[in-house]
């Protein structure tokens with residue numbers, strides 16, 4: 534169970550620098566995370582992945598994705614947010630944990646293949662451990678579609694009692710698969726698992742019992758599903774796509790839709 538992310542502002546040298554200059558991060562003193570599902574929603578660049586990475590590092594996960602046993606990195610630079618914050622939590626030392634991030638998925642799948650092909654190197658679970666792919670349904674992740682792999686991960690790898698971070702899990706998923714993800718996450722939560730998601734999906738935002746934070750230029754605020762900007766925009770669009778597109782594509786200055 535995650536309890537909260539507490540900022541230690543006295544450890545921050547430059548509040549004007551990334552990531553402390555992001556309005557959402559700047560506003561945090563203690564962010565309540567005490568819910569079975571926590572969801573970060575917000576515009577591109579509002580700081581969702583930055584927050585997710587810091588939580589992942591606190592949990593001992595590889596910030597580029599995977600479990601604590603994975604150790605690869607991409608060109609992405611990790612922010613210092615984890616050094617300036619504390620994650621209060623109550624979880625078993627050996628509780629399974631995993632950080633799925635859509636943007637690093639192919640690097641993760643390639644790392645799994647490399648570990649399974651390289652017999653001289655111990656897998657992430659140590660010497661004589663079974664091939665890593667056995668934990669993902671026995672198939673090389675590169676041999677399935679990205680979306681199929683996400684479902685495998687949720688079905689075969691994630692367990693009740695685990696803690697799972699997912700950054701934009703919807704990136705590869707058809708809407709009907711997102712509904713399957715909702716069902717599987719709800720089932721795992723009933724079995725004691727905990728989830729933290731960053732998402733743009735109005736489907737996943739409807740996960741029951743979720744504590745939802747909206748990140749924006751104004752900062753970070755707890756919101757109900759119906760209050761979320763994303764949800765209101767989707768509703769307006771789907772309620773009348775023709776006129777919204779007509780207004781956006783009109784030769785005169787397009788109208789913005791932020792109310």
Ligand SMILES: Nc1ncnc2c1ncn2[C@@H]1O[C@H](COP(=O)(O)OP(=O)(O)OP(=O)(O)O)[C@@H](O)[C@H]1O
Pocket residue numbers: 551555575576577578579580581582583584610611612
């Ligand atoms: N290493 C870095 N150094 C400086 N700025 C960074 C760094 N990483 C991210 N940023 C900036 O911080 C902001 C927040 O990035 P972040 O990836 O957390 O956003 P996000 O909410 O996850 O966005 P998206 O929805 O597009 O994934 C962005 O404006 C980004 O350009």
